């Protein structure tokens with residue numbers, strides 16, 4: 001944030017603002033530019049957000065440029081490294097325990113009228129599974145008591161898998177105010193058993209410290225850590241807006257009891273607007289390396305984009321350098337493996353710019369034939385976020401579709417390439 005401030009890219013709002021809708025509305029109007037709200041009525045802590053709201057600042061946050069981000073993420077995913085352990089940490093400057101714990105001191109926001117309550121959203125949750133070890137991922141939390149929240153634990157993800165497997169409570173630490181590497185790594189969702197904090201450490205050194213009351217390690221530079229337990233009690237969670245910008249309905253979710261709050265002496269509470277750009281980028285972008293990894297196992301993968309139009313979650317475009325006629329179809333299967341929630345995937349050749357929707361549509365228009373190149377997979381496990389999925393059972397079911405818009409085999413490739421006019425110097429003609 002210092003770097004952003006030096007480069008005049010940090011907005012400071014000094015006027016007093018309310019945590020009820022106002023912070024969220026201002027942040028949205030600012031298009032989620034990195035911002036600090038210095039005075040939030042009724043709270044001692046400033047609020048900040050927007051430090052991962054576009055690919056450029058994420059790239060800078062992991063020490064690279066936008067064009068190299070995919071490679072850097074693929075490398076970190078493939079090569080997690082041990083985090084150093086420290087005994088003294090800024091995130092434990094202040095320790096609040098026992099009866100003193102009161103979530104009312106935290107400027108958790110009310111985002112939109114109709115929300116179920118005050119929510120923490122930039123909330124990286126760390127827990128340990130007895131078999132697969134440490135896991136870090138996001139769980140939004142809604143305050144339901146002085147020291148209690150409900151945590152949204154999506155089925156099949158690690159925390160819910162552990163919760164369903166074991167009896168009793170799970171120790172969990174929720175870290176708020178995290179570095180860009182921690183935020184990105186926590187959204188990667190690598191295979192079970194791969195420690196996201198070690199991935200963060202490959203992106204940039206991420207020292208950890210032992211929690212004060214729990215057998216867990218957390219990033220020592222977090223702003224806040226809520227040390228607690230996922231209990232067997234259930235309470236209401238939601239309604240709350242999710243990635244698709246539609247309202248996710250109210251559910252009964254496990255209660256997270258907070259036993260201890262630790263924070264920096266000058267701590268700032270981090271926010272992340274649900275359904276807006278930062279949420280979308282953090283959800284979709286880290287799926288690009290996991291898709292890339294899978295597709296690379298079956299053909300030469302050149303690039304991957306999880307597109308905004310698909311809510312940055314349901315749609316992907318994969319660019320390949322086709323080696324054999326079957327590569328397009330193989331890439332479709334592999335891409336679905338790389339991102340289990342993806343519903344529609346499109347495969348294009350190297351000459352198609354995947355960042356240009358018109359070029360992508362052109363590839364479908366000129367290279368794709370439905371009877372030959374369409375893959376339809378009915379009744380697949382789908383995303384809970386897709387309102388059109390079948391949500392009647394325990395898990396969402398959906399139809400997945402793959403479109404192979406690569407140049408078909410046994411044709412003259414020149415018939416499928418764009419012709420180029422020659423650029424002339426107009427000065428020669430307009431004199």
Ligand SMILES: Cc1cc2nc3c(=O)[nH]c(=O)nc-3n(C[C@H](O)[C@H](O)[C@H](O)COP(=O)(O)O)c2cc1C
Nearest residue numbers: 137138139140152153154157158187188189282283
């Ligand atoms: C901003 C953001 C918010 C998220 N909120 C939740 C949530 O409330 N509950 C949840 O289960 N997953 C949520 N996720 C997705 C988890 O981070 C995802 O489950 C994780 O990457 C999967 O990895 P895991 O199986 O190793 O936990 C969120 C992701 C992001 C980027």
